[in-house]
Amino acid sequence: MDQLGQRLKAIRLRAGVSLRELARQADVSPSLVSQIENGKSQPSVATLYAMSQLLNVSIDELFEDESPEAPVAAARNRGTPNGTASSNGRMDPVHAWRPTEYANRVSVVHPSHRPSLAMAEGVMWERLAATPEHGVNFMKITYAPGATSSDGDHLSIHDGYEYGFVVAGEVEITVGDEVFLLRQGESLGFDSSIPHVLRNPGPAQFEGVWFVHGRAH
Known part of the structure; x- marks a missing residue:
């Protein structure tokens, strides 16, 4: 996680964006951005997407x-x-x-060499394979019981499409005004430019295989 924060800070500085300006545009507090950059806090999925879009960097470039x-x-x-x-x-x-x-x-x-991103709420992304196509992410995602991709009102919005398959547990996915509960063996795909959030409502860990196509701008 320290490496993710350091990388976000380096990208921000290279882009010439101040910490306060990034926080303002991402609709989070400057102290949260500072804590993330210093490895003292973890971003939610929604916050990470917001920061990556504002800094014009794709998620796959953040894997460590x-x-x-x-x-x-x-x-x-x-x-x-x-x-x-x-x-x-x-x-x-x-x-x-x-x-x-x-x-x-x-x-x-x-499996022991998967680059990973640890985020808030007990969410983990592990990259399953690399690709020369920057806007493509093939990942195993894990959500602890009660974990969600959103912090408060910050839903994820990014260009492209997401496709997911539930390996274990269950996941509740809200896409726009619709809510879907997926269990082991079930799958879905959706336009990720629609505000969305993933949540694990169950007592067991959720694991899924996710394919995200589309660079965040």
Whole structure:
């Protein structure tokens, strides 16, 4: 989480946006932005989306590769020297987990090497595969019992579409004026430019596989 805050601060400074101005436009307090940047607090999903849009950075650029080394994936393609793919060595965070030799073709991520984002309310995003297409996120999302993607009235709004599949538990998804309760094995897709919020209403942890397509502007 410290790395996420540091990265947000670096992006803000590079964009020439003051802390107070970012807070004003994101409709949060300056103290909250300061706490997030210093790793003392975690943003909600809605706040993270709002900040990323205001700073013109995509969510996939915020993922942190925390592992010391990326795993070497076994390759099955003929013509690959020695039958193994080159190691995904540590790279610039923007290009984390993008295979060097097969940049546009293959992305293999071991469970113990998933870049992740921890947010408020017990929400965790884990990237399942990298892609050279910046506006695409393929993730495992986890919500603790009672966790929600929104803090107060701040619903998520961003360009593109979301597609989700419930792996375990249940999730309540509000899209505009409609509310959907999804349980294990169920799925949905929706236009994410419509205000929306995810909430885990159950007593057990919710886990889902999520595909988000569309760069936040």
